[in-house]
Amino acid sequence: xxxxxxxxxxxxxxxxxxxxxxxxxxxxxxxxxxxxxxxxxxxxxxxxxxxxxxxxxxxxxxxxxxxxxxxxxxxxxxxxxxxxxxxxxxxxxxxxxxxxxxxxxxxxxxxxxxxxxxxxxxxxxxxxxxxxxxxxxxxxxxxxxxxxxxxxxxxxxxxxxxxxxxxxxxxxxxxxxxxxxxxxxxxxxxxxxxxxxxxxxxxxxxxxxxxxxxxxxxxxxxxxxxxxxxxxxxxxxxxxxxxxxxxxxxxxxxxxxxxxxxxxxxxxxxxxxxxxxxxxxxxxxxxxxxxxxxxxxxxxxxxxxxxxxxxxxxxxxxxxxxxxxxxxxxxxxxxxxxxxxxxxxxxxxxxxxxxxxxxxxxxxxxxxxxxxxxxxxxxxxxxxxxxxxxxxxxxxxxxxxxxxxxxxxxxxxxxxxxxxxxxxxxxxxxxxxxxxxxxxxxx
Amino acid sequence: xxxxxxxxxxxxxxxxxxxxxxxxxxxxxxxxxxxxxxxxxxxxxxxxxxxxxxxxxxxxxxxxxxxxxxxxxxxxxxxxxxxxxxxxxxxxxxxxxxxxxxxxxxxxxxxxxxxxxxxxxxxxxxxxxxxxxxxxxxxxxxxxxxxxxxxxxxxxxxxxxxxxxxxxxxxxxxxxxxxxxxxxxxxxxxxxxxxxxxxxxxxxxxxxxxxxxxxxxxxxxxxxxxxxxxxxxxxxxxxxxxxxxxxxxxxxxxxxxxxxxxxxxxxxxxxxxxxxxxxxxxxxxxxxxxxxxxxxxxxxxxxxxxxxxxxxxxxxxxxxxxxxxxxxxxxxxxxxxxxxxxxxxxxxxxxxxxxxxxxxxxxxxxxxxxxxxxxxxxxxxxxxxxxxxxxxxxxxxxxxxxxxxxxxxxxxxxxxxxxxxxxxxxxxxxxxxxxxxxxxxxx
Numbered sequence: 032x033x034x035x036x037x038x039x040x041x042x043x044x045x046x047x048x049x050x051x052x053x054x055x056x057x058x059x060x061x062x063x064x065x066x067x068x069x070x071x072x073x074x075x076x077x078x079x080x081x082x083x084x085x086x087x088x089x090x091x092x093x094x095x096x097x098x099x100x101x102x103x104x105x106x107x108x109x110x111x112x113x114x115x116x117x118x119x120x121x122x123x124x125x126x127x128x129x130x131x132x133x134x135x136x137x138x139x140x141x142x143x144x145x146x147x148x149x150x151x152x153x154x155x156x157x158x159x160x161x162x163x164x165x166x167x168x169x170x171x172x173x174x175x176x177x178x179x180x181x182x183x184x185x186x187x188x189x190x191x192x193x194x195x196x197x198x199x200x201x202x203x204x205x206x207x208x209x210x211x212x213x214x215x216x217x218x219x220x221x222x223x224x225x226x227x228x229x230x231x232x233x234x235x236x237x238x239x240x241x242x243x244x245x246x247x248x249x250x251x252x253x254x255x256x257x258x259x260x261x262x263x264x265x266x267x268x269x270x271x272x273x274x275x276x277x278x279x280x281x282x283x284x285x286x287x288x289x290x291x292x293x294x295x296x297x298x299x300x301x302x303x304x305x306x307x308x309x310x311x312x313x314x315x316x317x318x319x320x321x322x323x324x325x326x327x328x329x330x331x332x333x334x335x336x337x338x339x340x341x342x343x344x345x346x347x348x349x350x351x352x353x354x355x356x357x358x359x360x361x362x363x364x365x366x367x368x369x370x371x372x373x374x375x376x377x378x379x380x381x382x383x384x385x386x387x388x389x390x391x392x393x394x395x396x397x398x399x400x401x402x403x404x405x406x407x408x409x410x411x412x413x414x415x416x417x418x419x420x421x422x423x424x425x426x427x428x429x430x431x432x433x434x435x436x437x438x439x440x441x442x443x444x445x446x447x448x449x450x451x452x453x454x455x456x457x458x459x460x461x462x463x464x465x466x467x468x469x470x471x472x473x474x
Numbered sequence: 475x476x477x478x479x480x481x482x483x484x485x486x487x488x489x490x491x492x493x494x495x496x497x498x499x500x501x502x503x504x505x506x507x508x509x510x511x512x513x514x515x516x517x518x519x520x521x522x523x524x525x526x527x528x529x530x531x532x533x534x535x536x537x538x539x540x541x542x543x544x545x546x547x548x549x550x551x552x553x554x555x556x557x558x559x560x561x562x563x564x565x566x567x568x569x570x571x572x573x574x575x576x577x578x579x580x581x582x583x584x585x586x587x588x589x590x591x592x593x594x595x596x597x598x599x600x601x602x603x604x605x606x607x608x609x610x611x612x613x614x615x616x617x618x619x620x621x622x623x624x625x626x627x628x629x630x631x632x633x634x635x636x637x638x639x640x641x642x643x644x645x646x647x648x649x650x651x652x653x654x655x656x657x658x659x660x661x662x663x664x665x666x667x668x669x670x671x672x673x674x675x676x677x678x679x680x681x682x683x684x685x686x687x688x689x690x691x692x693x694x695x696x697x698x699x700x701x702x703x704x705x706x707x708x709x710x711x712x713x714x715x716x717x718x719x720x721x722x723x724x725x726x727x728x729x730x731x732x733x734x735x736x737x738x739x740x741x742x743x744x745x746x747x748x749x750x751x752x753x754x755x756x757x758x759x760x761x762x763x764x765x766x767x768x769x770x771x772x773x774x775x776x777x778x779x780x781x782x783x784x785x786x787x788x789x790x791x792x793x794x795x796x797x798x799x800x801x802x803x804x805x806x807x808x809x810x811x812x813x814x815x816x817x818x819x820x821x822x823x824x825x826x827x828x829x830x831x832x833x834x835x836x837x838x839x840x841x842x843x844x845x846x847x848x849x850x851x852x853x854x855x856x857x858x859x860x861x862x863x864x865x866x867x868x869x870x871x872x873x874x875x876x877x878x879x880x881x882x883x884x885x886x887x888x889x890x891x892x893x894x895x896x897x898x899x900x901x902x903x904x905x906x907x908x909x910x911x912x913x914x915x916x917x
Contacts, residue, residue: 038806055625055767062627062766068807163622169768171622178621179487179606179614179797182498182788184505249509257501299663307774310753323505324498324785325775331750332771341768345625355621355798362479363890364511 035068038352041075041101041132043123044114045084046139048164049076051341054090054112056348067349075101078446097338098123102130103167108199109351111344112136117144124149128156133351135344137164141239143254146245150368159360160349166239167316168193169339169347170332175320176246177365183322185247187470189302193225194314194334195230196282197261198297201312203270204279210265222314226470231281232261233297240284244295245288247320249365250373252295258378260298267460270314272416272433273301279309283467294381300465301386307331319470326472378440384413384466387436387448391430392456398432401451408447411437435466478511481795484544484575486566487557488527489677491607491616494784495554499791510792518544543567545573552794554787555579555629560587567592572698573598576789576794581885582609586697589688593811595801602803604790607680608633610759612782613775618763619689620808622750626765628690630913631654631729632745635682637757638666638673639725643742644755646713649721653708665757668679675704676725676740685726687738689731690763692808693816695738703741712905713908714833715859715876716744719829722752726910735817737824743908744829762768769915822885827856827909830879830891831873835899839877844894851890854880872901878909 040056042049056063056073063071076084076093077100092363101107110127112134114120120138127134134153136142142165153160163173167190176185191197195217202213214231217223228237237259241252270280287294302309307329312319317333318368321327321450333339333351350356361364391397405412416433436444448461483499485492497517499506506514508526515688519527519536520543527537555577563581570577579585584610585592597604606616612631634640638660645656657674660666670679680702684695705725715725721744729738745752750763750772756759760776764770776782792797796917803809834840848855859876879887891904900907 051767059625059627059766063625066624066805169765170771171618174617175614178793179617179786179789181509181792182502182506182785184502209526217917296702307750307753310750322612322785323502324781324788326779326782328613328770328773328775330773333769336769338767339769342623342625342765345767346622349624353801355801358796358798358801362511362798364508411590 035064035070036352037070037072038108038348039072039074039104041077041110041346042106043077043101043110044455045076045078045081046113047337048340048344049111049113050083050087050416051337052113052344053084054087055341055345057089063345065351067474069349069352070102070439071345071348071352071416074104074107077101086351098126102132107132109133109135109348111348112138113344116143124160125152128152128158131156131158133158133357134160136160136162137340137344139165139235139238139242142434143241146242147251147367150366154368158258159351159357161351161356163347164240164340164343166242167318168334168336168410169342169472170316170318170334172243172318172330173246175330176243177359177363180320180322180325180328181363183324185320185322186288187321188243188318189467190240190243190284190318190332191308191311191316192284192318193230193236193282194316195227196236197311197316198222198314199231199262200280200282201291203267204274207267208262209267231263233259236282236297237286241296243318244293245367245370246288246365248293248348248373249370250287250293251367251370252373253375256375258296258298263298265299266462267463269432272388273386275416276414276435277304278302278466279304280464281308285467289376291380292376294376296378296381298465300369300467302467303469306469321360321470321472325469329428342370379440379445381441382436382438383441384468385436386464386466387434387461389432389451389461390458391432393430394456397456400454400456404447404450408443410439410443410447413437478507478513479795480515481551482515482547483791484520484550484553484555486520486541486544488519488521489556490522490780491783491787492554492556493526495556495781495787496527497530498784498788500532505534506788507566510796510829512792512795513797514788515790517547517550520544530540532889541569544770545569545575550575552576552578552791554791555581556787560584564800565589567603568595571595571601574599575603576601576800577603578794579603579605579720580783580787582608582678582681582685589685590694590810593809597811602800604794604799604827605685606790607783607786609685610761610773611775612778612785613761613773613777614786615686615760615761615773616689618773619686620802620806623763623765623768623771624806626740626767628763628765629731631686631690631761632751632910633683633686633727634724634751634754634762635727635759635777636673636679636725637759638670638799639679640664640754640759641757642674642705643723643725646710647717650710652710653706658877674706676702679725679727679740683729683738683740686761687729687736688810688813689808690917691731691736691816692813693736694810694813695816696818699818701739701741705742708742709905711874712907715831716829718859719857719878720747720767721745721909722747722753723907728910732819734823735819737819739821739824741908745827745910746912749912755791764913764915770913822883822888824884825881826884827881828879828887829909830877830904832875832894832904833876833901836873837899840899843897843899844875847890847893849884853882853886853890856880
């Protein structure tokens with residue numbers, strides 16, 4: 032066996048993930064040594080508050096309030112930035128790289144916005160940033176995209192990458208809870224923050240999509256150009272109508288290679304109950320990737336939580352310590368700092384099938400007018416569902432009319448809905464939800 | 475960017491997978507160059523028959539009937555053994571290693587039986603054998619076990635790793651076909667060999683289990699000590715009774731860490747319809763892995779076929795060319811040539827819940843006798859289902875009695891069934907199928 036290499040580790044930020052990382056490195060040192068062939072030695076726990084670190088029983092002699100102590104330690108090979116946020120965390124990473132350390136981070140918000148800049152800084156320093164923990168927690172999806180699937184041109188990627196949203200949608204779908212009830216339940220179960228905006232608004236999913244799509248397509252992604260919708264406006268009745276039509280609603284992070292560019296978006300979407308992503312329930316995450324050679328592969332697991340995320344952090348530490356991560360960073364062409372900017376389609380250019388629901392007066396001629404507007408905008412109707420108004424779920428007056436369309440441009444659909452909503456016989460704002468069909472395999 | 479490294483490749487065996495590998499390397503050279511940062515140059519296609527190679531339009535100047543030409547070429551860094559079988563293939567790998575080449579193989583039968591010996595030969599030569607394509611085709615499960623999940627003590631692994639069997643079971647479950655009908659359909663669809671024994675008998679799954687369990691647990695696995703049952707004895711009525719009880723039948727490759735050793739087996743098993751593996755249909759494969767830190771992760775995709783498998787072969791070529799595969803082979807402690815032999819539990823020591831079906835005379839006292847025998851063998855009944863005899867599915871006389879048990883030793887269950895089957899009031903041989911419960915996560 033190769034000599035056991037020792038690699039010193041500094042954990043910066045000893046919250047949920049940092050604490051679990053420190054625990055794995057110490058409590059499970061024997062397991063890690065046997066499996067990795069490495070001595071991963073926790074040498075510094077850097078934070079301003081050590082309540083969590085003490086609660087976990089970490090060795091107080093490791094506690095530092097000054098990052099510099101860790102950076103000055105020549106025995107430290109890897110600095111784990113587990114603070115979160117985009118200001119201090121960025122400085123920590125830049126200082127660590129400048130001090131010649133490799134970096135592990137779980138910070139999706141930071142990488143989604145400043146990834147290319149940080150990767151470039153790492154390259155200049157001859158070091159590497161590993162970030163498996165930034166997307167989908169314990170699921171090795173970064174490795175799948177940058178290693179296992181490297182022989183593929185990736186054609187599409189569909190991800191359920193926010194466990195809070197998936198938990199809420201599962202509760203709405205299975206227990207018939209309203210959005211508000213399901214959110215309260217998620218908060219009570221510790222699966223949603225007191226301020227859940229970043230999760231339920233879809234922005235956390237967009238961060239992950241930006242990172243995953245960059246690797247999948249080998250392009251720099253402009254986070255701000257990704258259209259984002261959350262689950263917070265979703266109504267129970269639409270979930271129920273979708274169910275009748277054979278669909279499950281999921282908050283999907285979607286990336287598709289189109290002839291004219293990359294189509295990226297985050298939002299509630301209907302997906303066939305036959306698709307594996309439809310089965311992913313509760314706080315679990317999953318990412319479906321369509322490669323031109325592999326066809327459909329899917330990666331499933333816990334997308335958050337202390338130990339699942341720490342599992343990814345420690346795997347990254349090991350691959351930095353053994354040198355495989357740096358080798359891949361030096362060799363592969365998919366890292367954003369080496370890639371061109373993506374041609375990202377605007378939301379109007381996105382094309383999809385759509386589910387539309389409008390509340391219409393129940394009298395002759397109304398549907399003819401709606402159909403005429405859709406036809407004028409090149410939108411072809413695929414199916415139609417008209418029900419008596421449900422007693423409680425949708426309290427507005429009128430009859431709900433549910434339409435599914437064939438593939439159409441979102442810009443056309445939005446324009447058509449503006450005209451439809453302006454009709455006297457249509458009440459309120461119509462609902463529009465994308466339908467994601469199984470991506471055709473190219474095998 | 476690092477200088478584009480060139481790595482010459484020899485494909486030995488130009489059948490389904492070899493042909494697709496050669497096609498990816500030539501037709502898609504631009505994609506591979508952009509993504510891997512490597513020039514993967516196909517320099518030799520070695521076979522005795524070039525019909526398939528010609529059909530694929532491969533360059534005839536690459537065709538060789540003599541392996542030595544490829545081994546003598548200093549420009550060849552990687553030899554891909556894609557012949558299959560365990561005799562010539564083994565010699566090819568040994569000669570390639572002796573000539574200083576790295577090796578890629580998709581050969582599960584060979585690695586399951588001679589893996590430790592071949593890995594040791596690679597280590598002596600300072601080279602590496604990569605084998606992502608040996609298990610579950612295009613799914614990067616070898617990388618998950620040896621890289622992404624390296625920080626975990628793996629507690630259990632459940633795999634659907636034979637697409638032919640899963641296709642047959644899906645047809646039996648969904649279309650109500652008999653085993654014979656479903657097999658004929660699979661053969662007509664090109665998803666089963668004319669002689670399907672290796673697949674339907676469970677041996678192909680056992681090969682993959684031996685490879686996956688070795689990496690998961692860091693132990694040498696004795697292939698011959700893995701109890702194997704196929705799908706070929708499975709009766710439709712059991713699938714239907716299982717369905718009533720909330721289970722789907724799958725051919726599962728099962729590996730569990732027990733206090734007393736590793737419990738490994740292959741056979742039809744009932745799994746809850748709530749478990750993600752129950753959703754895997756048709757020719758798809760999936761592997762659930764339970765790590766002590768990640769909890770449950772699952773990997774899903776096409777487990778066979780030309781391009782999915784070639785995707786894994788080319789990913790291995792790339793990681794050999796870049797050096798990451800060799801680095802991991804040198805560093806990690808999980809490769810079988812470095813590990814101790816596993817303590818493998820005998821089939822009698824395996825413990826599980828069980829589904830039992832017996833055909834009993836429909837008269838008083840019969841069930842009391844059955845229950846008494848189970849009790850004498852420490853087998854506790856969990857549920858009971860008694861139906862009128864179905865009209866067609868189970869032609870034997872008597873009333874089918876379906877029992878599910880609490881966890882019991884398989885040795886006890888077998889003994890009890892011997893006694894039960896010896897009762898005058900019980901006809902024929904009783905059926906026994908394991909029930910796999912969701913593995914408890916340790917998070």
